[in-house]
Amino acid sequence: MSQSTWFTEAHAASGSSIGFRVEARLHAEKTPFQSIEIYRTTDWGNLMVIDGCIMLTGRDNFLYHEMMTHPALFAHAAPRNVAIIGGGDCGTLREVLKHAEVESAVQVEIDERVTRLAERYFPELCESNGDPRARLLFDDGIRYMRDRAPGSLDVVIVDSTDPVGPAEGLFNAAFYASCYRALREGGILVQQSESPVAHLELIRSMRGAMRAAGFPAIHTLPFPQPCYPTGWWSCTMARKGGPLEGFRERDAADKPFATRYYNVEIHRAALAQPEFMRESLRA
Amino acid sequence: MSQSTWFTEAHAASGSSIGFRVEARLHAEKTPFQSIEIYRTTDWGNLMVIDGCIMLTGRDNFLYHEMMTHPALFAHAAPRNVAIIGGGDCGTLREVLKHAEVESAVQVEIDERVTRLAERYFPELCESNGDPRARLLFDDGIRYMRDRAPGSLDVVIVDSTDPVGPAEGLFNAAFYASCYRALREGGILVQQSESPVAHLELIRSMRGAMRAAGFPAIHTLPFPQPCYPTGWWSCTMARKGGPLEGFRERDAADKPFATRYYNVEIHRAALAQPEFMRESLRA
Numbered sequence: 001m002s003q004s005t006w007f008t009e010a011h012a013a014s015g016s017s018i019g020f021r022v023e024a025r026l027h028a029e030k031t032p033f034q035s036i037e038i039y040r041t042t043d044w045g046n047l048m049v050i051d052g053c054i055m056l057t058g059r060d061n062f063l064y065h066e067m068m069t070h071p072a073l074f075a076h077a078a079p080r081n082v083a084i085i086g087g088g089d090c091g092t093l094r095e096v097l098k099h100a101e102v103e104s105a106v107q108v109e110i111d112e113r114v115t116r117l118a119e120r121y122f123p124e125l126c127e128s129n130g131d132p133r134a135r136l137l138f139d140d141g142i143r144y145m146r147d148r149a150p151g152s153l154d155v156v157i158v159d160s161t162d163p164v165g166p167a168e169g170l171f172n173a174a175f176y177a178s179c180y181r182a183l184r185e186g187g188i189l190v191q192q193s194e195s196p197v198a199h200l201e202l203i204r205s206m207r208g209a210m211r212a213a214g215f216p217a218i219h220t221l222p223f224p225q226p227c228y229p230t231g232w233w234s235c236t237m238a239r240k241g242g243p244l245e246g247f248r249e250r251d252a253a254d255k256p257f258a259t260r261y262y263n264v265e266i267h268r269a270a271l272a273q274p275e276f277m278r279e280s281l282r283a
Numbered sequence: 284m285s286q287s288t289w290f291t292e293a294h295a296a297s298g299s300s301i302g303f304r305v306e307a308r309l310h311a312e313k314t315p316f317q318s319i320e321i322y323r324t325t326d327w328g329n330l331m332v333i334d335g336c337i338m339l340t341g342r343d344n345f346l347y348h349e350m351m352t353h354p355a356l357f358a359h360a361a362p363r364n365v366a367i368i369g370g371g372d373c374g375t376l377r378e379v380l381k382h383a384e385v386e387s388a389v390q391v392e393i394d395e396r397v398t399r400l401a402e403r404y405f406p407e408l409c410e411s412n413g414d415p416r417a418r419l420l421f422d423d424g425i426r427y428m429r430d431r432a433p434g435s436l437d438v439v440i441v442d443s444t445d446p447v448g449p450a451e452g453l454f455n456a457a458f459y460a461s462c463y464r465a466l467r468e469g470g471i472l473v474q475q476s477e478s479p480v481a482h483l484e485l486i487r488s489m490r491g492a493m494r495a496a497g498f499p500a501i502h503t504l505p506f507p508q509p510c511y512p513t514g515w516w517s518c519t520m521a522r523k524g525g526p527l528e529g530f531r532e533r534d535a536a537d538k539p540f541a542t543r544y545y546n547v548e549i550h551r552a553a554l555a556q557p558e559f560m561r562e563s564l565r566a
Binding site for chain 2: 008010012016017018019041042059196197222224226230231260261266268269270271273274275276278
């Protein structure tokens with residue numbers, strides 16, 4: 001493979017593509033769930049691709065992992081018990097475990113191979129996997145949430161692939177109802193919700209399904225993510241009781257751990273809605 | 284050209300690429316300054332490419348044009364006289380003229396063909412070109428700024444291509460000194476400043492040159508821009524006297540014109556600095 005080879009994901013639905021210059025394909029396999037490839041890029045560290053879709057690069061995943069974690073955990077008064085659905089690369093788990101209030105964090109990834117390859121090719125994301133508060137399950141996240149005891153969780157983070165294939169069942173009211181039941185009062189569900197510019201209808205539909213499942217407060221937070229279609233991504237938070245606009249600003253300002261994107265200003269900024277989103281999501 | 288053809292810009296410096304699915308190449312020419320191509324895309328409206336670099340699409344240029352204009356104009360107490368250096372597609376001019384306080388707006392584009400092609404392929408961006416307050420010059424922006432009377436402008440917007448080729452001289456202290464001199468006290472210079480993730484060194488260097496030219500207050504505002512490398516872009520504002528954090532929030536909230544990205548919340552949000560930028564630009 002020559003130095004001028006590129007891995008490009010052509011995103012048919014939006015008619016746009018993102019690519020990275022790669023030096024070598026380090027790994028390729030078909031698991032029972034999907035195909036996984038790992039590339040070494042020239043400028044973005046290692047690159048994981050699942051079913052042809054770019055999942056993460058070593059260089060820009062901090063944006064996604066921090067935004068999937070810290071706004072929800074600092075919006076919660078005392079996030080003790082956290083479940084991550086998906087998230088097999090362990091980057092979200094690492095961010096969650098930075099919070100000293102967290103007593104348990106369970107990661108429920110359906111495909112163990114994602115985690116095994118992350119351990120090998122993204123070891124920095126897996127550095128907290130041995131934390132005694134962490135538990136790694138390789139199981140179906142839909143069933144896992146259905147089986148939780150009511151009111152047993154403070155935060156549920158849905159860190160999944162797109163709503164096609166294995167992740168499809170993570171984007172409907174039945175799944176959100178399981179999450180609602182499993183959360184304590186004041187508990188927060190946060191889910192990756194695709195591109196504000198390319199997937200606004202999906203965001204509307206997710207928010208409708210979250211509302212149908214009982215969540216009274218819902219907020220979509222945009223953030224940059226160069227490796228995903230359009231380079232602009234979002235997560236959507238839903239809360240069982242209590243608003244989503246406030247957060248523990250003092251704790252966030254005094255946080256005893258490092259971040260690269262997130263800080264108090266960025267948390268407030270992510271709550272701002274671009275005018276077209278405000279208009280479209282008002283309904 | 285088949286329906287599955289893509290126009291892709293491989294950005295060598297960052298090892299990343301952006302592409303759009305195109306249906307037809309509508310136009311191609313070499314001007315005395317550069318090569319210009321126009322494509323019709325499947326999902327992003329028309330696409331303008333200069334010297335192989337994507338300049339704008341019909342669908343996402345509102346992000347860039349609004350952020351190049353409204354934060355600076357609402358940060359200024361009374362923006363009466365505005366100069367746009369570059370900006371040949373006329374989208375920034377259109378946004379500037381939405382402000383009733385503006386008495387004159389001069390656009391100084393070096394390549395008249397950019398504007399002529401915008402009139403044909405992006406007519407919506409040119410809809411205010413006939414405004415009696417507007418003046419379109421086709422001239423060298425560096426010389427234009429050098430020749431301004433001291434204290435004759437309130438806002439200078441540098442809406443240029445990347446700092447190579449014709450635009451190179453727009454990114455140094457000599458040019459910024461011309462801008463400083465031409466601005467009244469409280470005047471604002473705003474310039475597109477590339478990607479926060481791919482061009483942080485350039486941003487640092489621009490800010491250093493602005494400081495060297497006499498500007499005491501400097502602030503870099505990130506915003507999403509799917510068609511530019513990494514999908515994440517920025518503008519840098521510099522002010523001759525007065526801070527950049529505040530703005531006419533009441534006027535921005537009551538603005539009598541429509542925007543699609545910009546609003547009061549987004550203005551405040553754009554002032555937030557991601558942690559890695561805060562650390563890198565602190566010096």
